[in-house]
Amino acid sequence: MKKRYTIKDIADAAGVSIGTVDRVLHNRGKVSQKALLNVNTALKEFNYKPNPIARTLKNNTVYSIQVFLPDPSKDSFWLPGQQGIKEVIDEYSAFDIEITVHYYDPSEPTSFLDNGFDLLAKHIDAFLFVPLFEKESDLLLDELKKRNILTATFNSFHDGTVDLYVGLNLFMSGRVAAKLLFDALNAPSKIVIVHIDEESENAVHLREKERGFRQFFDEIQGYEVITLTLGVNGFEQKFASFIESNSEVDAIFVCTSKVYRIVKALRGIGKSKVLVGYDLLEENVKALRAGDIKFLIHQSPKLQASLGLKALVDNFLLGKSFSKENLLPIQIINSENVDSYRYSFV
Amino acid sequence: MKKRYTIKDIADAAGVSIGTVDRVLHNRGKVSQKALLNVNTALKEFNYKPNPIARTLKNNTVYSIQVFLPDPSKDSFWLPGQQGIKEVIDEYSAFDIEITVHYYDPSEPTSFLDNGFDLLAKHIDAFLFVPLFEKESDLLLDELKKRNILTATFNSFHDGTVDLYVGLNLFMSGRVAAKLLFDALNAPSKIVIVHIDEESENAVHLREKERGFRQFFDEIQGYEVITLTLGVNGFEQKFASFIESNSEVDAIFVCTSKVYRIVKALRGIGKSKVLVGYDLLEENVKALRAGDIKFLIHQSPKLQASLGLKALVDNFLLGKSFSKENLLPIQIINSENVDSYRYSFV
DNA sequence: TCTCAAAATGTGTACGTTAACATTTTTATT
DNA sequence: AATAAAAATGTTAACGTACACATTTTGAGA
Numbered sequence: 001m002k003k004r005y006t007i008k009d010i011a012d013a014a015g016v017s018i019g020t021v022d023r024v025l026h027n028r029g030k031v032s033q034k035a036l037l038n039v040n041t042a043l044k045e046f047n048y049k050p051n052p053i054a055r056t057l058k059n060n061t062v063y064s065i066q067v068f069l070p071d072p073s074k075d076s077f078w079l080p081g082q083q084g085i086k087e088v089i090d091e092y093s094a095f096d097i098e099i100t101v102h103y104y105d106p107s108e109p110t111s112f113l114d115n116g117f118d119l120l121a122k123h124i125d126a127f128l129f130v131p132l133f134e135k136e137s138d139l140l141l142d143e144l145k146k147r148n149i150l151t152a153t154f155n156s157f158h159d160g161t162v163d164l165y166v167g168l169n170l171f172m173s174g175r176v177a178a179k180l181l182f183d184a185l186n187a188p189s190k191i192v193i194v195h196i197d198e199e200s201e202n203a204v205h206l207r208e209k210e211r212g213f214r215q216f217f218d219e220i221q222g223y224e225v226i227t228l229t230l231g232v233n234g235f236e237q238k239f240a241s242f243i244e245s246n247s248e249v250d251a252i253f254v255c256t257s258k259v260y261r262i263v264k265a266l267r268g269i270g271k272s273k274v275l276v277g278y279d280l281l282e283e284n285v286k287a288l289r290a291g292d293i294k295f296l297i298h299q300s301p302k303l304q305a306s307l308g309l310k311a312l313v314d315n316f317l318l319g320k321s322f323s324k325e326n327l328l329p330i331q332i333i334n335s336e337n338v339d340s341y342r343y344s345f346v
Numbered sequence: 347m348k349k350r351y352t353i354k355d356i357a358d359a360a361g362v363s364i365g366t367v368d369r370v371l372h373n374r375g376k377v378s379q380k381a382l383l384n385v386n387t388a389l390k391e392f393n394y395k396p397n398p399i400a401r402t403l404k405n406n407t408v409y410s411i412q413v414f415l416p417d418p419s420k421d422s423f424w425l426p427g428q429q430g431i432k433e434v435i436d437e438y439s440a441f442d443i444e445i446t447v448h449y450y451d452p453s454e455p456t457s458f459l460d461n462g463f464d465l466l467a468k469h470i471d472a473f474l475f476v477p478l479f480e481k482e483s484d485l486l487l488d489e490l491k492k493r494n495i496l497t498a499t500f501n502s503f504h505d506g507t508v509d510l511y512v513g514l515n516l517f518m519s520g521r522v523a524a525k526l527l528f529d530a531l532n533a534p535s536k537i538v539i540v541h542i543d544e545e546s547e548n549a550v551h552l553r554e555k556e557r558g559f560r561q562f563f564d565e566i567q568g569y570e571v572i573t574l575t576l577g578v579n580g581f582e583q584k585f586a587s588f589i590e591s592n593s594e595v596d597a598i599f600v601c602t603s604k605v606y607r608i609v610k611a612l613r614g615i616g617k618s619k620v621l622v623g624y625d626l627l628e629e630n631v632k633a634l635r636a637g638d639i640k641f642l643i644h645q646s647p648k649l650q651a652s653l654g655l656k657a658l659v660d661n662f663l664l665g666k667s668f669s670k671e672n673l674l675p676i677q678i679i680n681s682e683n684v685d686s687y688r689y690s691f692v
Numbered sequence: 693t694c695t696c697a698a699a700a701t702g703t704g705t706a707c708g709t710t711a712a713c714a715t716t717t718t719t720a721t722t
Numbered sequence: 723a724a725t726a727a728a729a730a731t732g733t734t735a736a737c738g739t740a741c742a743c744a745t746t747t748t749g750a751g752a
Binding site: 020029060 | 729737
Binding site: 002003004049050051052053054056057060062091093094095096098168169172173175176178179180183184186216294317319320326327328329330331332333334335336337339340341343344345 | 396403406439514519532663
């Protein structure tokens with residue numbers, strides 16, 4: 001029940017005024033050796049910590065944060081992320097924080113670049129975005145750094161120049177997928193990694209997942225892993241003919257949320273394989289429940305988005321610090337625990 | 347960049363003083379019909395929300411929260427929970443919040459009761475605890491309610507009278523364990539639920555897990571599930587003789603963090619079974635890595651504790667609301683994703 | 693119309709921090 | 723020792739809210 005020590009307490013103990021204490025705290029000079037010593041002693045003795053609440057009130061600025069996401073109407077994978085952002089905005093609606101959300105076309109690097117730079121027109125304090133495109137993100141990041149804007153990313157890891165990254169260790173998530181398939185298969189077999197309409201050259205995160213997946217099987221004997229890349233045109237015929245001519249394939253790994261398309265294609269040709277993929281899209285969850293997908297790996301897009309945004313807000317509002325990397329756990333989903341994820345904030 | 351509206355803005359718009367606005371906001375009466383109308387109109391028009399930061403500063407009280415945990419030195423399962431609490435205490439060390447942690451013996455209901463009531467001697471604002479014992483928790487809860495103290499629990503679900511519960515849906519976690527075993531077994535088989543030295547009559551959470559587990563297998567054909575309860579005395583011999591005389595048992599489910607003891611016992615007699623258990627104890631993780639445990643279900647004790655405490659703190663400090671139940675996802679752990687959990691805050 | 697109490701409204705201070713500004717003390721120079 | 727400049731220190735107002743207290747307005751009764 002005892003109050004925390006305030007600047008006033010320090011001033012009294014050091015025999016100076018609060019002005020002097022404040023000058024010491026912010027080392028603004030104009031303090032005598034003797035006063036400096038006394039104040040520092042008192043600060044240490046009382047283990048003084050400034051009251052962040054009072055500080056923020058005095059500060060009296062409206063912080064402005066821009067959020068820049070792939071358009072959820074173009075790829076519904078981003079819906080939970082959008083939802084997470086919305087909830088944080090709501091949670092902080094009474095505070096002096098101004099959060100605005102903008103979208104880019106996830107299939108258009110130029111959309112990312114053009115819209116991204118447009119957002120820098122007005123003054124902003126922080127920028128949270130998904131660096132879907134490698135080169136374009138670099139350009140944007142350069143500009144953000146130049147303007148001393150706090151930068152945060154999520155979902156697709158970029159590099160070390162960003163102030164905060166929230167996301168998975170994608171490489172490890174590939175290994176987890178591999179382990180799940182390995183356990184589900186009874187004997188050495190042939191496994192296919194299918195890429196559907198992804199520009200994997202520009203997508204680091206896909207490469208990382210594939211690398212982790214392959215590493216796992218490289219360490220053991222008898223498993224053959226091949227990669228099949230299919231464009232969006234004629235996807236189904238090509239996939240079907242591949243399966244027909246590779247009947248020894250037992251399992252399929254899809255690095256993205258598009259597993260449900262494989263499910264559909266397999267149904268079309270009356271085949272069944274052990275499937276592992278990513279993300280709790282409505283279609284994926286249905287297939288998981290139906291038993292057509294063995295496991296999904298959950299990337300927690302909603303949590304990623306909200307944690308990233310919260311870290312920024314709490315930093316401005318309460319002076320909370322955050323570590324550069326917030327690596328979320330790689331969550332394994334089956335038909336029984338999927339519900340616990342859909343109704344949880346995590 | 348535009349500031350939020352303040353009481354002053356409302357007062358100006360309504361043509362009254364801030365005192366009148368304040369009286370309206372807290373419906374403290376002494377306001378004329380006309381003023382009331384004008385103020386309410388302005389409040390609505392500006393969508394006024396009081397500034398929680400200013401409110402807290404003005405409030406100027408040190409909130410006192412007591413945390414009451416099973417002693418981690420008696421059962422290391424509680425170490426992560428303790429750690430989570432520590433981290434939250436650290437995170438809020440600069441704020442006007444006083445958090446104190448106390449422990450009880452997880453095997454002594456009287457220790458829970460005696461120490462628990464002792465904690466109510468001084469004034470407290472909130473109480474966060476693990477309701478390990480059903481009847482004793484009821485008694486404590488009654489007293490807390492009587493004193494109008496905010497109550498929160500985690501890990502073991504109690505009932506609806508508590509203001510906040512953070513934890514798993516334990517029933518569903520049993521089903522998840524069942525599904526994992528089901529997938530790992532190739533054919534119908536005999537499965538044992540082993541209880542090691544647990545007073546399961548007094549422990550709702552164990553009953554719930556078992557119930558979920560059994561329900562899953564009740565729904566399908568050919569699987570036999572039996573329960574084996576072993577005391578701490580002569581555990582190993584009894585378990586060994588059970589296994590010898592029940593060689594058709596393929597899999598074992600342990601509802602607590604004590605799976606590693608089954609691993610040890612099995613090694614002792616040179617047998618191997620498909621194992622699923624709970625929690626990332628050091629010993630369990632080792633056994634998981636060695637392949638002796640197939641899956642673990644992670645109850646996120648650290649996250650549970652810190653989320654519970656944070657909800658209380660944020661409620662006092664920032665006026666944030668929380669929902670009565672925060673059901674965390676049921677996390678499936680294998681040898682590949684275990685690391686991602688150990689180094690993550692989740 | 694005047695008086696007085698009740699009702700309504702306004703004012704001032706505090707919370708702890710910050711920083712501009714005012715005041716006092718010290719030091720250097722004559 | 724006197725003076726000015728420099729250095730050190732103290733004072734005060736502000737952030738937005740909350741509430742006690744002071745002041746003004748209203749209306750009833752004479």
